[in-house]
Amino acid sequence: MCPGVSVSDRKRNWTKNFRVPDVVVFLNGTHAEDCGDYWCGGPDFAIEIVSPRDRTWKKLPFYERVGTRELLIIDRRPWKLTLFRLTEGKLLDAGQSSFDDSLPLASLVVPLSFRLVGDQLRPAIEVTHHDGWQRWLVAPIAGPTK
Numbered sequence: 001m002c003p004g005v006s007v008s009d010r011k012r013n014w015t016k017n018f019r020v021p022d023v024v025v026f027l028n029g030t031h032a033e034d035c036g037d038y039w040c041g042g043p044d045f046a047i048e049i050v051s052p053r054d055r056t057w058k059k060l061p062f063y064e065r066v067g068t069r070e071l072l073i074i075d076r077r078p079w080k081l082t083l084f085r086l087t088e089g090k091l092l093d094a095g096q097s098s099f100d101d102s103l104p105l106a107s108l109v110v111p112l113s114f115r116l117v118g119d120q121l122r123p124a125i126e127v128t129h130h131d132g133w134q135r136w137l138v139a140p141i142a143g144p145t146k
Helices: 056-065
Strands: 023-025 045-049 070-076 079-087 090-098 112-117 124-129 135-138
Touching: 045 056, 056 070, 056 079, 056 090, 079 112
Parallel strands: 045 070, 090 112
Antiparallel strands: 023 045, 070 079, 079 090, 112 124, 124 135
């Protein structure tokens, strides 16, 4: 797992079309290729954090094209987590976790589940290993919620 690496859909002129997810996971045997300064092909698992005026939701077709297996989007307006899973070439909504419906979102790619906990003033993401023994509470950067 690593933060902020460049992901492209091409080997030549990769800077013409790339994205930089907030967190990426490339597993052993991934279809993506480590090209040094960037990765050609999608990560096995990625996290995007929605920021004001960014285009996270418009990046879904790119992540589909490069074969990103799962994408977790952390949205702050309103607070919610949305997990997308690549199915037949499309990233489909595999579930959401919000304050109203704080369901755990189980990844099929990494052995983790994610759940939004807390409230609007002190939101956090509970990350649980599938073994049930390991659990972490991650407090995202709060920022404005209105």
